[in-house]
Amino acid sequence: MIRARDLAIGYGGQPLQTGLDFDVAPGELFMILGGSGCGKSTLLRTLVGLLPPVAGAMEVAGLTSPASHRERPRFGVMFQLGALFGSMTLEQNVSLPLEAWTDLDPATVREVALSKLALVGLEGAGDKLPSEISGGMNKRASIARALALDPPLLFLDEPSAGLDPISAASLDDLILSLRDDHGTSVVIVTHELASIFRLGGRCLMLDREAGTSIALGTPEELRDHPPHPTVRSFFRREAEAANP
Amino acid sequence: MATRVRPCLNRPEPAANLGRLAFSIQVAEGSPGMARRLVLSGQLELTAARRVRLALDEALAHGAAEVDLAGVEKLDGGVAAIVAGRARSGLLSVLGTPDHLRPVLDLYLARSAGESRKRRLDAGLLETLGAWGRATLLDQRRVLEFLGDLGRSCLLALRRPASVRWADVTRLMNRHGSDGLPINALIGFLMGLITAFQAALQLHKFGADVFVANLVGLSLTRELGPLMTGIVLAGRSGAAIAAELGTMKVGEEIDALRVMGLDPVRFLVLPRMLAVTLIAPLLAIMSTGIGIVGGALVASVMLDIPFVAFGNSLEQAVAFADVFGGVGKAVVFGLLVAAIACQRGLATRGGAEGVGRATTSAVVTTLFTLIVVDAGFTVLYDLWGI
Known part of the structure; x- marks a missing residue:
């Protein structure tokens, strides 16, 4: 690898x-x-x-x-500071690479993004902004974004x-x-x-x-x-x- | 050994000692080979640090010196650091350190900042100039890289307009345009008012009242409208863009975009440049129009010139080329405001202080550039007969 x-x-x-x-x-x-x-x-x-x-x-x-x-x-990357986009919700953060690199329709993108957030233990937090969550949640959301495209x-x-x-x-x-x-x-x-x-x-x-x-x-x-x-x-x- | 005492150094630090003499610094003749001997005594707390530093530096200015700590009852870390830093240089010998003070002094003797301080002081003019020249060259290189990236993204956007994030463009037009309407309108109105007022005072002396409309119309359409719009955009939108991108840079968000395979210039810069460039001429037209209304108001009140007569004079004085020239300037000003703000934002280094520097730099650079470019337009329009 x-x-x-x-x-x-x-x-x-x-x-x-x-x-x-x-x-x-x-x-x-x-x-x-x-x-x-x-x-x-x-x-x-x-x-x-x-x-x-x-x-x-x-x-x-x-x-x-x-x-x-x-x-x-x-590959996906989680940065030391999380590096989530402050003006976007967690769901939008995770959706970003999916929107950029796939032809998925918005409903599917949303479902995939929410499932990635659930995978890292952030069910129901999709509509929160990075400033509204704790440091640990921030890092989890950042991992969810890094996993959005299922990188190996x-x-x-x-x-x-x-x-x-x-x-x-x-x-x-x-x-x-x-x-x-x-x-x-x-x-x-x-x-x-x-x-x-x-x-x-x-x-x-x-x-x-x-x-x-x-x-x-x-x-x-x-x-x-x-x-x-x-x-x-x-x-x-x-x-x-x-x-x- | 005879000892000379300088009691003038014995003034206590007022805030810390409440008028009581808490420490003293006495200068005496040094041992053989030592130019000076400082005898410190009492409670050497942090408030004594400045006096100790000055006294030590004054003693060391004459050559090697020694400091006697036998009479010191208390030694704070700050004072210990000052003594230790000079002791590490080899020029200062420490004598008579009481046992209870030895640990704190040893701590700072092992880890004092003396060497780095010396290096900073040794940086000469040539080194400073060199560092400045290198920083300037690096800055220019970053500007060229930015322009290259921008050119490539613009070409890609022309080839594939769908690749532009149009939703962001409209959102940003709303933020930088619609939200800025009141301040632009107010400044335009006041500019028209002031211009007309000053013109009325002078032209009235020569019975040329009617030319107020010409002066207000031409100056606002060709110069003041676009320029004031550019200045307001620089202060309002340019600063906001530079701060936003700078914060994203120091928060690793720009790096996150890169590793996601997204070009920051295409993703962040292009929408901002399109938004500000598109909104600038609209704001300039609105600002100019409201400024002319302000001018007409002054002409009506001060010179009894009816609005219709003001309008007729305006129609004769201001040609389509003047409006076109003003709008053209506003487009270029908008482009410059956004480009400079984005470049400065993306070039941010350091933390919060870096964001502040980038924002200041963006506004100052933009204002200077706008004035220079405006002067260039004046010459160009004169050559073209506009």
């Missing part, structure tokens, strides 16, 4: 992370971990085509250059950030359900330890000091056999190695 080879990411041609090599298989849950400012979100923005790679090669859902305004998107690949940027433990756990269950029941590949950027262990999957850990990935494996592997001091500090919540 995703293949990155010697990928370098950054802004304005200045690399933040280099030499990234990883693959994401269909139906896999893949997490990008790391401390604040290490380039997790930059990697996600590069993979979805919002930033050009500084160097190297990548292929995402069959596309080597994902940024395109001319074809139906092959989903990118989620910090889905649990800023949520209370119950909402975060509920969102984690939704993500697991999407992978298990729908076979959706999910790429998640996160640094929430509770979510990391709850979701499982494989983790790619980035490090700002090293300027590249320092670990690849399951959360348990990385916790029990950390290949780098920063990995150990991250999983043990220690400050020393991360902030020398």
Whole structure:
């Protein structure tokens, strides 16, 4: 589903992370971990085509250059802030990609949009504006919009950030359900330890000091056999190695 | 060692100490190799930070210095940060730190902002000019990219008119046009009133009262009507568009559109440009018409010129070319207001402050551009004989 080879990411041609090599298989849950400012979100923005790679090669859902305004998107993205359109109701937000990329009649679009909202636990909230709902609901609605076109690949940027433990756990269950029941590949950027262990999957850990990935494996592997001091500090919540 | 005491530094901070001397800063001769020695004592709370900073910088201006904290009873984080930041530079030695104050000082010695502060101070004129030049070039590049995207979207819209979100266009025409009618009408009316009043005062001296209609008609139709409409649009609609798009940009909504395969220029910019461009000439015509009514009112009251006579003079003075020229200007002004506002909005960087900057920039740039373009129109119309 995703293949990155010697990928370098950054802004304005200045690399933040280099030499990234990883693959994401269909139906896999893949997490990008790391401390604040290490380039997790930059990697996600590069993979979805919002930033050009500084160097190297990548292929995402069959596309080597994902940024395109001319074809139906092959993946869905949930942004860190939700990024719902403030002037539209939740139903209109979810309907937008359906209206843009399908020939469905308005009644069908509405039904599909409401069913996507129900899928993420937002039954009856279709007529609400994003400003009228909580942070957790906002993220759920954003996932519903990302799922509107039934993409085989989903990118989620910090889905649990800023949520209370119950909402975060509920969102984690939704993500697991999407992978298990729908076979959706999910790429998640996160640094929430509770979510990391709850979701499982494989983790790619980035490090700002090293300027590249320092670990690849399951959360348990990385916790029990950390290949780098920063990995150990991250999983043990220690400050020393991360902030020398 | 002989010690010189400067009691003038001992003034307490009024708000924090309620008139009581809470701390003192004394300057003494330093140890060998030290230009100055500062002896701090008392309660060094945050309100003392400014005096401590000034005293330390004054001492360090003469070379390496030392600060004696033996008499300090309390040390707030702010003062500790100021001492620690200078101690990290290596020029300031800290002496006699009481045991109970050592943890807070060590905390700031480990994490002071001294180095970054030094880097900021070291930025010279050349560096500042370079940064300004780079920012300007980047800004110009963004404008060119925007124009390129806009041109491509316009061509696509011409080829496939159904691709334009016409529902948004009508909604935005209502928001930027109909909702702005009262303010446009009022300003048009007042412009006509003022122009006629000033003209009446002067023309009456020469017995040329009847020419008030000519002056009001021509100035409003050719210049003031379209220009004032453009200015009101810039302040009202331009600012709103820039703020709206800027907020969408910082809230990642523009990125969300891109990853959904939707072109933000086609989706957001084109409807706004069409709406404002279509509404601008209509507002200009209405504003001009109401302005002429205001002028006729003044002519009637001040100069006893009947409405019919005012209308006849107006008919003779204002040709179709004048109306056409004014409407043409309004179309271009509307286009400029929307294009500049959209470009500034989409180029927003940062958070709420960035949105504010983008909005201000949109309004200021638009006003300046409108005046320059209006001057260009004047020359062009003169060349064309309009």
